[in-house]
Amino acid sequence: MAAAAARVLPKAVTFVTGNAKKLEEVRAILGSSIPFQSLKLDLPELQGEPEDISKEKARMAASQVNGPVLVEDTCLCFNALKGLPGPYIKWFLEKTGHEDKSAFAMCIFSLALGPGEEPITFVGKTAGKIVPARGPADFGWDPVFQPDGFDQTYAEMPKSVKNQISHRGKALALVKEHFAAANYKVQNNESA
Numbered sequence: 001m002a003a004a005a006a007r008v009l010p011k012a013v014t015f016v017t018g019n020a021k022k023l024e025e026v027r028a029i030l031g032s033s034i035p036f037q038s039l040k041l042d043l044p045e046l047q048g049e050p051e052d053i054s055k056e057k058a059r060m061a062a063s064q065v066n067g068p069v070l071v072e073d074t075c076l077c078f079n080a081l082k083g084l085p086g087p088y089i090k091w092f093l094e095k096t097g098h099e100d101k102s103a104f105a106m107c108i109f110s111l112a113l114g115p116g117e118e119p120i121t122f123v124g125k126t127a128g129k130i131v132p133a134r135g136p137a138d139f140g141w142d143p144v145f146q147p148d149g150f151d152q153t154y155a156e157m158p159k160s161v162k163n164q165i166s167h168r169g170k171a172l173a174l175v176k177e178h179f180a181a182a183n184y185k186v187q188n189n190e191s192a
């Protein structure tokens with residue numbers, strides 16, 4: 001059988017975030033591979049399992065935008081805390097007493113093609129450890145996360161290197177694969 005006909009989207013996918021640094025990285029990583037526009041909405045900080053948080057965020061964003069949306073939720077998780085604080089990292093960042101400083105950074109993107117549609121999720125993880133802060137402090141916990149195999153923290157490394165190996169870069173590679181396979185068509189070609 002021939003491949004399924006491409007799904008037609010009423011407009012380009014809107015990447016919804018309130019975080020300008022995330023948007024900067026998403027732009028750099030996606031380039032022109034996926035036509036998207038961005039919208040700053042301050043969505044509620046939900047609680048629960050990271051994947052559920054991301055999906056619920058996508059549902060809310062899709063109904064507000066009334067069209068296809070992409071959202072993401074990011075966690076920094078300590079292995080010693082069995083993955084905590086996860087999404088609660090936003091309020092957590094201070095010294096912790098445990099010995100095991102190994103951790104992972106995780107990004108979960110959710111794509112909802114429209115209001116009421118079940119979101120599809122894409123997960124990227126990068127393993128590393130929590131170290132005393134080094135490097136510019138302009139993006140969240142970048143100064144305290146040193147990915148395995150590198151002697152620089154996320155904050156110290158060139159952006160291009162971070163984007164190649166990061167939780168966000170890995171998740172977006174899956175998003176790109178999905179778009180390439182699905183071959184969505186945008187109806188109004190109104191933006192890129």
Ligand SMILES: O=c1nc[nH]c2c1ncn2[C@H]1C[C@H](O)[C@@H](COP(=O)(O)OP(=O)(O)OP(=O)(O)O)O1
Nearest residue numbers: 016017018019043072073074075090139140141142
């Ligand atoms: O690559 C990163 N490197 C360092 N820090 C990061 C990164 N990515 C997110 N972060 C921070 C931002 C926020 O303090 C928390 C995630 O919270 P999270 O809800 O996903 O982000 P947010 O509320 O800033 O933006 P959004 O409007 O997309 O929900 O980790």
Ligand SMILES: [Mg+2]
Nearest residue numbers: 018043044045
């Ligand atoms: Mg948030």
